[in-house]
């Protein structure tokens with residue numbers, strides 16, 4: 001089984017993915033970390049030196065190469081239509097919605113996410129546009145505002161357990 005975690009920057013995909021790895025005793029991969037390892041470059045460097053388009057190609061390749069376990073995706077995984085159909089065809093997609101206000105409190109002036117380093121209005125527009133894509137891609141949705149990492153992971157585990165058997169193979 002492959003479990004894909006999707007959501008905006010700062011929604012907790014990496015944090016919850018690491019917790020699910022422990023709870024489900026499954027393999028775990030974060031696409032951002034995978035890309036950094038494969039390229040030997042940090043994400044800010046990839047954006048600065050090669051551009052976002054090149055990063056999106058690395059992201060699609062990473063998705064195809066990771067074939068099992070819990071997968072924390074990057075916030076922009078839904079920017080590529082091919083990624084959306086790949087995740088829906090190959091695994092269970094778990095969306096972690098988080099309000100922009102809560103994300104702002106979590107990320108503050110984070111410098112490691114190139115698309116967070118833009119004016120607040122541009123971030124809000126990106127958030128609104130992406131939210132529709134996350135919603136339409138999700139099989140399971142677990143709200144994260146004002147919940148602990150433990151509460152969110154427990155909810156994901158419970159909802160995964162309620163999935164029809166054929167979805168979990």
Ligand SMILES: Nc1ncnc2c1ncn2[C@@H]1O[C@H](COP(=O)(O)OP(=O)(O)OP(=O)(O)O)[C@@H](O)[C@H]1O
Nearest residue numbers: 008009010011012013014015074075106147148149
């Ligand atoms: N439920 C939560 N409660 C409080 N803080 C949280 C929660 N989930 C995540 N965080 C914190 O928010 C920050 C961002 O989390 P994380 O890196 O997991 O987000 P992400 O969705 O993987 O972001 P990205 O798309 O940029 O990879 C981290 O500092 C993390 O500790």
Ligand SMILES: O=C(O)C1=C[C@@H](O)[C@@H](O)[C@H](O)C1
Nearest residue numbers: 009032074075076113114115
């Ligand atoms: O939302 C995005 O487009 C991104 C989110 C991060 O996880 C990284 O994948 C990168 O910073 C781009």
Ligand SMILES: [Mg+2]
Nearest residue numbers: 013014032072
């Ligand atoms: Mg992450």
